[in-house]
Amino acid sequence: MNCDYYQMLGVARDATHAQIKRAYRALALQCHPDRNCECPEAETRFKQAAEAYEVLSDRTRRALYDQYGRAGVKMKGPSPADINDIFSEFGDIFGDIFGFGSCSGQSKSGARGEDLRFDLSLSFEEAAFGTSKVIEIPRREECDACEGSGAEPGTTSVICPSCKGLGQIQHRQGLFTLSSSCAACEGSGERVHEACAACTGAGFIADVREVTVKIPAGVGTDTKLRLRGEGKAGFGDAPAGDLFVVLHVEPSAHFERQGANLVYQAEISFIDAALGCQIEVPTLDEPVTVTFPPGTQYGDRQTLKNLGIAQIGSDRRGDLIISARLKTPDTLNDKQRRLLEEFVKAGSEHAGEVGAETSSARARLSDQTA
Known part of the structure; x- marks a missing residue:
């Protein structure tokens, strides 16, 4: 380079x-x-x-x-900033113990911006296929008028006499020299004679920023996306914080999600289960026809490959699992009852095949007829 x-x-x-x-x-x-x-x-x-x-x-x-x-x-x-970064971790530890700021001497003017969090709701389909969302983030932006200095344009700032421009006041405790933010300049290391009218001397203004979030296919609830540099602006030359977008996916009206797989409960009558049938089921793409063979039992499953959720970072998709859910009629008319009774009687001729189930079914029909 x-x-x-x-x-x-x-x-x-x-x-x-x-x-x-x-x-x-x-x-x-x-x-x-x-x-x-x-x-x-x-x-x-x-x-x-x-x-x-x-x-x-x-x-x-x-x-x-x-x-x-x-x-x-x-x-x-290494630059002074690099050296400060090396010791900043120790400063954070001592600061937490003794109640002071970082021992690295990093002033407010060099503090990284704060991270932000945004909760974003997605439809089930948006999460499955991926999408882009434009969101509005209220955050602190550097004042354009004073370029973050806090001084009225045309005027200058001076080094804070209390901290000599360090932004922090030194404290000595035993073997350690610790520091805390300078109260006189609020850690900036500078004092202004005339505050900027646009930001009242803060160096920042409240603003709303539009951010485009690219959401990959296959995300789920509580997935966190990190957008570097989209958090609050840093002080002085320090970088901005990051924006963490936390996703919340709405449930599907048709499917239950199990990782990358989808489960669909297909309701079929007990007659169709006995004789076999073809039904149309929804998918994320378009409806497909599924055939259930004669003698289908409750909970029998069929798997349709590659019709599930996309796997993040891969071109592969999970499967769509069709589970049979037998539906029994709530009421029977006279003709239906007679036909079922004949079915039960016919089954008694094959006692070895029907056995106790036939007796139980006959008893239930007798109760309904009584």
Whole structure:
């Protein structure tokens, strides 16, 4: 990868920090892997843009890059942000124990944005075949007027005198030096003389963003989809949080889902079960005709291959299982009763085949006739 970092982001070599930041965000959104699942080149460009922004957003590393190229950046070694990331896990542990923030010294101005959750309902068919949904996410966005600084355009901010721009106040307890967020600047490390009128100095505004969610075929209730960078905006140059979409699938009017398989309860009369029949059953695609042989019993099953739910990450589908559910009439007219009585009498001639079942059926018919 020999492309110049400035060319990767599409900015001039004398671009301001704000211009570099806007260019990176636009390119990251355009080439985000979650939005370009079928385009490997997009993921490569996304990684290149991230690498370029990591260097050009840091004044020291950018100066080395401008003077020596990539060799200068490599000679410098890991950036301060990388070192802070290494120790941030320890800071979180100590912070939880002693009630202070991270010991890495990461200020609010470098805090990653919060993750968001959105609950999305899907029809059974949408979950089976996959779909795309446009959802509206209320979230915090960086103020365009002040570019997140909180200062009125045309004015400047100054380093917070309380924390010397660190955004945190150091506390020493025994062998440990811990830190907590600076109350004077709310962890930003800066103080503004005149607050931005558009965001009242917060640096962020409340906004509603439309996000397209691509839902793969075969998802189920409680499936979680992660959309990176679609959560709340980060502070300063920190990345945005992620958006977690939790799916809730409505039950089907026809099928019971068992993993990737579907089960359909087919109601047939006991006469059709005895003589055999053909019935039409629904599927996810189109109705099909299923043949039940003579002598079908309650619960007998037939399996139709590849007519079930798609398996996530595969071209294969589960099966559709047709289960026989015998339906007995609630009432009988005189003619039907006589015919059944004759059937029972005829069955008595084959006592070895009918046995106790014939006697039981005859007794039930006698009760109905009485």
